[in-house]
Structure formats: C-alpha cells, structure tokens
Amino acid sequence: MLTVVGIGADGWVGLSATARDALGTAEVIVGSARQFALLPGSLTATRVEWPSPLLPAIPGVLDAHRDRVLCVLSSGDPMxxxxxxxxxxxxxxxxxxxxxxVAVACARMGWAGDDVEVVSTVARPVERLHAALHPGRRVLVLSETGDxxxxVAALLRARGFGPSTxxxxxxxxxxxERIVTGTAAGWxxxxxxxxxxxxxxxxxxGARRLPRAPGLPDDVYEHDGQITEREVRAVTVAALAPEPGQLLWDVGAGSGSVGIEWLRSHPACRAVAVEPRADRADRIERNALSLGVPGLRLVRGSAPAALASLPAPDAVFVGGGATAPGVLPACWAALRxxxxxxxxxxxxExxxxxxxxxxxxxxxLTRLAVNRAEPIDGVIGWRPLLPVTQWVAVK
Incomplete structure (x- = not known):
C-alpha cells in the first residue's frame, strides 16, 4: 500500500515516530526538491522528484514503482x-x-478554525477570494507563490476592502518563520x-456588498440586456434548490447570472454555462471572475449539440432558447x-x-410579474418588467 507522509516546514524533527518509520523503511520516496531538503541524508530510499506538470504524471510514477515500498511526501495535511x-x-x-x-496559522492568529473560510489560490485564480469578502469575516488564503x-492586497483594495488587516x-x-501584519491599503x-x-x-x-444569497443587483454583471433580472433570478435559484456538490447546467446562459449565483450558494456547487454567442461567452467569463466563481465551466456552443458530452446534471436552467428543437428533450433526458x-x-411560443x-x-407553472418604481416625467411610477412564466419540474 502507498503511504503518504505529511511534512511541515519544521522537517524531520516535526514528524511523528510512525512517519519517520515509514520513511525509514521506504524503498522509494516521491516528492519535491524542497521537501527532500527537509529529510536527513541517512535515509536510504531512492528519491524521485515529481515531474511537471504533476497531475498527468502521477499514474506513470505510481506504475513505475508499484512493486516497491513507496512513500509520497505532502506538505502539511495530505488530505x-x-x-x-x-x-x-x-x-x-x-x-x-x-x-x-491552516491549523498552524489559526493557532498563531488565535482564530477558531471552524469559523474561518479557507480560499486556495494554488493553481487557481486569486479572484476566488471575491466570494469570501464580507465585513467582519476571517479568511485564510493558501498562497501559490511569494507574489x-x-x-490579494490589490484585489482587496479594488473591492473597497482596503482597511482589511x-x-x-x-x-x-x-x-x-516570519509573521508580517499590515493593511491591504498600505501593503x-x-x-x-x-x-x-x-x-x-x-x-x-462605500464598498459594494455582495451577499451569497441569490438576487445580486443587475449592475454587478456585464450584460447586453440578456440577463435574468434580480427579482426573477432570486426566485429561479430558489426553484433550482442548489445543494453542496450538485451540478447545474445553465443553458442559454446570457450573462451567466444564474450559474454564478448557484455557485456562490456553496463552494462545493458546480455549474456549466452553455452559450453560443462569443461576446456573451466572454462576458460570462469576466462575470465569473469578478464575482468570485472562476470555476464556472463555460461551453461555447448551441444546445442541444453542446450538451452531448457534459456530465449528467442535478439541475438544469433554461433561460434562453427553450423553443430550439431538441433542447428541452435533451435536458430532461440528461437530468438525474x-x-x-x-x-x-x-x-x-x-x-x-x-x-x-x-x-x-x-x-x-408560476407567473412572475415584477414592477419597479422609477421616475416618469418628474414623478415616480411603476415600470413593469416583462412577465415570466416559470415551469419547475422534478424528474
């Protein structure tokens, strides 16, 4: 069986006796050059450095040493x-x-680990941090590099969170070990x-507040008018009923607002936005970044053809193109x-x-009618939005 040993910056002296024994009896140890530097030279195992890129190389490395006693080094908690x-x-x-x-950082900061949001930027965009920014909250960012x-400071300043410590x-x-404290504004x-x-x-x-609840203001999105308005969007996301880990198809995504707010409801949620127009697809990517969910998968193409190779969804929203031949049958057939x-x-139609x-x-079937108060000839009147007929079905 493969043994994975977590190691910290304290190196060999910080390992348990069990971890030391595992490394001492290993025939092959796989890790990075930085991790190897933390081990004593007395270990007799062959040291194999991970190639780059790492993920595609993993099966080959494991296969090459499948008949030997193998240990893999991991920084901190491997899981x-x-x-x-x-x-x-x-x-x-x-x-x-x-x-x-994270555990060591919370100990140094005196923070309760169960009340901290963790955002990893390792091989991920720093824009993921947007969704975690709320006054009074504590966030730990796992950094990719010294940059x-x-x-992070630049993002905080741009969002109006410059006073953050x-x-x-x-x-x-x-x-x-070194600890440096300042504000984002002066970093x-x-x-x-x-x-x-x-x-x-x-x-x-004056900072813009962006709650996780659905129904963000329309003007936080780039759009050309093809957007599910905030009042209807709030009802729509509620009807889709996102749960952690579930996958949404947002078909005919327009600005991407429904898929984005599905993802903001929980970090484990997943979503695919399907959009045929190149200009709208570009906006979806920018909206996903600015609202903290760069993990939104974008498929540039028209349904139903663009749906053929996608993983089966837990929920599907069709906001545009419902009357296109084959779209609803394809969505219904794919739905779990x-x-x-x-x-x-x-x-x-x-x-x-x-x-x-x-x-x-x-x-x-539900008919949604929204009227917004707006200035009309010097007075305030009600301006109606287009009514929406919403159909919700459970398979």
Missing amino acids: FHGIGTTLSRLTRVRVLPHPSS TPTA MTVLEELGGPG AGASGPLNVVAIECAADP PGGRLVVNAVTV SEALVAQWRTDVGGE
Missing part, C-alpha cells in the same frame, strides 16, 4: 488541499498527516514563497432522477411549450 486526495482516487493509501498550514499576498505567515513551524511588503495570508475583512464605507428542470418563458411539457410530465 487538505493536498496530494493525498488525488492519490486516494487512484489507489489505496495510508495517510500520516502533519498539521496543515500572492501582493495580488492582512497578516502574512511565512514558513510556519520552520526555522525561518507593499515582499513575501517568501511559502506563506499563508490571514485576512480580517473590513470595508470602506430527482433532479430539477426550471424554464423561464417570456414569449408566447415558449409559454405554450412549457404548458405542454407540464401536461406531459407534470410540474408547476
């Missing part, structure tokens, strides 16, 4: 944003964890490559049992279509 999670999907593993950088704290914790537990310090950024979120008085299909119809589908497979 917390570590390689242990990936390896456990490929083979049986024995995991010997070290305290994660990450500067990028930033603490950069470098080489936690090691001989070179100018250089950081070492191994660091965690602790943020105590504080906003400028117990999944939800939500269609917003705004034309006579699409209303007739969802009415027929309700007759055939059931579900609920």
